[in-house]
Amino acid sequence: MGRQKPNKPRRDSTKGVHRHPGLSLDAGPHPDGWKADRALLEAVTGAALARCTSCQGVTLTLLVEDSVTCARLVELACEAITKREGSLPHNQTDPDASGYASLAFRRLARASQDVTAHRMYQECEQMTVHERRAAANTALDTLVGYATLPQGLLTRLRHATADPR
Numbered sequence: 173m174g175r176q177k178p179n180k181p182r183r184d185s186t187k188g189v190h191r192h193p194g195l196s197l198d199a200g201p202h203p204d205g206w207k208a209d210r211a212l213l214e215a216v217t218g219a220a221l222a223r224c225t226s227c228q229g230v231t232l233t234l235l236v237e238d239s240v241t242c243a244r245l246v247e248l249a250c251e252a253i254t255k256r257e258g259s260l261p262h263n264q265t266d267p268d269a270s271g272y273a274s275l276a277f278r279r280l281a282r283a284s285q286d287v288t289a290h291r292m293y294q295e296c297e298q299m300t301v302h303e304r305r306a307a308a309n310t311a312l313d314t315l316v317g318y319a320t321l322p323q324g325l326l327t328r329l330r331h332a333t334a335d336p337r
């Protein structure tokens with residue numbers, strides 16, 4: 173089981189934030205035991221999709237303090253890329269390949285290729301908030317970029333992430 177924080181009181185991550193519909197996580201547990209903050213993940217992706225900078229600022233500040241939810245966001249972006257491209261392209265994982273993905277995102281994306289998610293979540297936990305912000309920004313850019321594609325990939329992704337896993 174991954175490390176969870178069952179006793180730590182969660183802040184109300186959506187307080188004072190508009191309601192922007194974002195990605196919904198399945199209510200069930202992550203297969204490897206990591207427990208992301210579903211409300212926060214929906215708020216941060218919703219703000220990004222709506223391009224609401226005030227909400228994005230608030231929610232990103234919360235997200236970078238929550239390494240599990242940050243890692244889950246990166247994991248979703250990696251899943252979206254893999255669904256579309258068939259695999260993670262070189263420039264999403266290799267720190268030396270040219271491309272827009274932040275180095276922190278690439279580090280987590282590399283770790284996400286393990287059989288289990290543990291290494292990725294552990295790497296994210298060890299990151300500074302600055303690195304997490306860089307990783308989250310690439311993940312959000314990816315998800316927003318895919319959401320604007322006409323094929324409605326985000327809808328399919330949403331359904332896919334709602335599957336029991």
Ligand SMILES: [Zn+2]
Pocket residue numbers: 189190191192219224225226227228
């Ligand atoms: Zn807003």
